[in-house]
Amino acid sequence: MAGGKNKGRGKSSSVTPKKSNKTMAVGSKAAKDGQSSSSISYLVPILVVIGAILYKSQYGSSDEIAQSLNTTDPTAGHRKMKVPVGWQDGFYTIEDVVTVPSTHATLYPNGGNGPGETITIESDKDFLDLGRVYNDMGQIVQSRTHFKNGASLYLGPTRAGTHFQWPAVALGHRRPVSGVYGGDGKQVELETLTEPTENAASSEPRVFYVHNFLSAAEADEFVKFSTAPENPYKMAPSTGGTHKAWNQGGDGAVLTTRTSENAFDITTKQSFDVKKRAFRLLRMNGYQENMADGIQILRYKVGQAYVAHHDYFPTHQSKDFNWDPLSGGSNRFATIFLYLSDVSYGGQTVFPNCEKLSAEKSPELVERLGESPSASELKEFVSNAGLMEGSWEDNLIHKCYEKFAVPPRRGDAILFYSQRPDGLLDTNSLHGACPILNGTKWGANLWVWNACRYSQCSEDPMLPSEELTPALKAPFPGGS
Ligand SMILES: O=C(O)CCC(=O)C(=O)O
Numbered sequence: 001m002a003g004g005k006n007k008g009r010g011k012s013s014s015v016t017p018k019k020s021n022k023t024m025a026v027g028s029k030a031a032k033d034g035q036s037s038s039s040i041s042y043l044v045p046i047l048v049v050i051g052a053i054l055y056k057s058q059y060g061s062s063d064e065i066a067q068s069l070n071t072t073d074p075t076a077g078h079r080k081m082k083v084p085v086g087w088q089d090g091f092y093t094i095e096d097v098v099t100v101p102s103t104h105a106t107l108y109p110n111g112g113n114g115p116g117e118t119i120t121i122e123s124d125k126d127f128l129d130l131g132r133v134y135n136d137m138g139q140i141v142q143s144r145t146h147f148k149n150g151a152s153l154y155l156g157p158t159r160a161g162t163h164f165q166w167p168a169v170a171l172g173h174r175r176p177v178s179g180v181y182g183g184d185g186k187q188v189e190l191e192t193l194t195e196p197t198e199n200a201a202s203s204e205p206r207v208f209y210v211h212n213f214l215s216a217a218e219a220d221e222f223v224k225f226s227t228a229p230e231n232p233y234k235m236a237p238s239t240g241g242t243h244k245a246w247n248q249g250g251d252g253a254v255l256t257t258r259t260s261e262n263a264f265d266i267t268t269k270q271s272f273d274v275k276k277r278a279f280r281l282l283r284m285n286g287y288q289e290n291m292a293d294g295i296q297i298l299r300y301k302v303g304q305a306y307v308a309h310h311d312y313f314p315t316h317q318s319k320d321f322n323w324d325p326l327s328g329g330s331n332r333f334a335t336i337f338l339y340l341s342d343v344s345y346g347g348q349t350v351f352p353n354c355e356k357l358s359a360e361k362s363p364e365l366v367e368r369l370g371e372s373p374s375a376s377e378l379k380e381f382v383s384n385a386g387l388m389e390g391s392w393e394d395n396l397i398h399k400c401y402e403k404f405a406v407p408p409r410r411g412d413a414i415l416f417y418s419q420r421p422d423g424l425l426d427t428n429s430l431h432g433a434c435p436i437l438n439g440t441k442w443g444a445n446l447w448v449w450n451a452c453r454y455s456q457c458s459e460d461p462m463l464p465s466e467e468l469t470p471a472l473k474a475p476f477p478g479g480s
C-alpha cells in the first residue's frame, strides 16, 4: 500500500501559555482611565471582592483562573494583557492597542461570511450602537482603543438561541484561542479549513481544526472509560437516525450505514471538564449542562464507517418539540469531534460538499493527508477491508480522497457548525466517517445545542436550567 497513508504528527508549532503573577486590575472604565475620585477609590476594593466572588462562582476555581492568565497576546500590536476580576479572561479585549480612539473598521456579519462593510465610528456612542462586536480572536471588543483603524470587526449574535460563530477569515488562518487551554496546558489554536464565502447567504461547511485540545492522557482516559465496568453506557453497536431512535436505543435504531460501536461518558469529571473547555472554545455564555449531549465515544474497526449525514435532527420529525432554531427552536448547533487515536490508513472525517484542500492553502494538513491512493490501490483497500465493490462504504472511500477530508490525530479535534449564524440548519455541514483501512479508530462526539436539548428543557428552551435530575442527564432517557 503505497499511497493514502495518513501521516503522523508534523511540525506543528504551539504557543505555550505564560503564567502571570501580576495583581488583578478592576475592569471599570473610570478606574482604567485614571479618573477615579476618592469615592471611587473607596469602592474599588469592595468591587474587587464582589467581582472575585462572582467570577469564582461562575467560572471556576482559582486554579482554573490562574491557568487562563495568558499575559501575552501574540497578535501583532497587542500589548501585555491585564486580567480584570469579574471578566472571563480571553473573551474580552482588555487592553488598549492604540492610544487615540479608532475611527474606522470593516464590519462583517456574525461568522464572517459575506463582504465586509467599511464603517466610520466617530464617537463612543457610534461604537456602542454597533451592539456586541468581536475581533478575529473571538474576543468581545470593548472600546475604540481596543482595535486599530481598519481592523475587522464581527457582529455578535442578535437574539436568544443564536451564538457567536468563529469567522473563517481565510483558509489556513491560524490563531491562538485566548483563555482556552488543552488538557496539557498548551494554548488551544484554531485553524480555518474551509474558505469564507463572499455571499453571506451561502456557505461552505464551516470547519476548523482545533490544535492541542485534549492531552494524550485525556484521550486514553476516554478510551479506557468506554469499556470500564463502572460505565453504565458501555460499548454497543452505534445507533442513529431520528430522535426516537436516539432516545429509545435498542436494536431498531441500529443503522446499517453506521457500523461503529459507541459508549457514552456522562459521569466522569473529565467529561465535564472537556465539555466546559468546548463551551469556552465556542465562546458560549458559560457552560450549560443541558445544552450538550453526553460525550459519545466511538470505536471503528477495519471496514467500519458512518455514511455522510448531518448531526442536526430533521425539523419535521416530531410535533412535541420545535427542532427549528430559525423559529426559536433547538437543535445541534456545533460539533467538536475529538480524535482519540491516530489512524494510519483511512478513518478521515469527510465533507463531501467541500472541495479537497490544496497544498498551498494548508501545507501541514495536506502533508498529513498523504498522497491519494491510485485506483488499483483503492480496489485493494476495499477488498482488504472486506467491503463490497459498489457498496456505500466503497463509494464513501472515493469521496474521502476526492473531497475535503481531515485525517485523525490523537488529541486534536475539528469544530464544525450545523447551523448558520441566524439559526438556519446548514445542509453543507454534511459529513461522514471514512472506512478504516488499517488499525482501529477511536473518536468522540461533543455536540453542543443552540438552546436546551430535546427532553432536557424544564420550561423555556431559551432558559436552560442548570440542575437536572440524573434521569434527565442520561443520553437515552427511558431507554435501555
Ligand atoms: O468519525 C468521524 O470522523 C465522524 C463521526 C460522525 O460524524 C458522527 O458520529 O456523527
Ligand SMILES: [Fe+2]
Binding pocket: 309, 310, 311, 431
Ligand atoms: Fe456526524
